Amino acid sequence: MERKRLDEQIASKGVRLTAQRRAVIASLQEADVHLDAATLLERARQRNPNIDRATVYRTLELLKKLGLIDELDLMHLEGEKHYFEAKSVRGHFHLACFTCGAIVEYTSSTFEQLKQEITSEHGFEIQVVRLEVGGQCEKCRRLPRDSQLSESGEHTPRAVSQKA
Amino acid sequence: MERKRLDEQIASKGVRLTAQRRAVIASLQEADVHLDAATLLERARQRNPNIDRATVYRTLELLKKLGLIDELDLMHLEGEKHYFEAKSVRGHFHLACFTCGAIVEYTSSTFEQLKQEITSEHGFEIQVVRLEVGGQCEKCRRLPRDSQLSESGEHTPRAVSQKA
């Protein structure tokens, strides 16, 4: 999923950043997956070891205020923490598999159409959309129960019970 | 939005309930708006004064496990708490106005179509869908900034800043 360059976007708004915030933002930008605040802190510290939790949260707050990132729950698959990603050029949403923990990104013109409808038929000005789907992915549906879990380390099926 | 009768659904599953749980469930069922756990506790206590927080959470957990309620974030308009509602017969989602705090329920055949697509094109078995839209409602868009806030007590615009 192609995402917007955060640093450029910020620069174009005339906002100046400190070294710490740049480290946080760069870590977020280059992440291949959706990061939660704790992981983001960890990665930012690889660039700038004395960054504090608070700075991460304050930077995320700034990015939210500028409308440059999305905040996700990912169906609370692993608790109440939030995940962040740079806004993508095209809208997309996430399918979360309760069995294997996989998160799949999904784009659909029907989704775009739905947003269109909300705007035009309801007069609602959309600023943020969060669509998250939980269930069982194709792979897990076809396989005997639990055979997914040990196959790959990239997914962490923390909670099989649905939280929403 | 027409919602399923929780007590009937539960009975039909052969689950027996205690008086406390019935009080919680009845309070949830009759609520006109989406309740968070604290408010639900408050209302349940009007029926049965010595109900504890833990009982409310444990009852909600049961209802989730039975697939009878939906858990919402409502765009974190008022913090991290969750809101609950009996599942409705037809799928619906919520438009949250960051300005006046109004929550509008929305149904759309395009939404149904989108779910259809996810299932058929992606082989994903949907168990839970959460679609939440944040922005500015028609009324607020037309009015000068902030003139909504004092007009009505039914909406509580705790956070104008978007959290997602």
Place this chain on the structure above:
DNA sequence: CTTCCTGCAAACCTTTTGCATGCCT
């Protein structure tokens, strides 16, 4: 000189859990 940023620690809020007790079958 003023403003904003920072780390640190403490506070906050919602949700979860351990435990001893009690109810119901």
Place this chain on the structure above:
DNA sequence: AGGCATGCAAAAGGTTTGCAGGAAG
């Protein structure tokens, strides 16, 4: 007896805030 439900209090987990010191304009 056995199993589940309950209240209470404490813990957990993520996020926010007060504060004093610093850097930058």
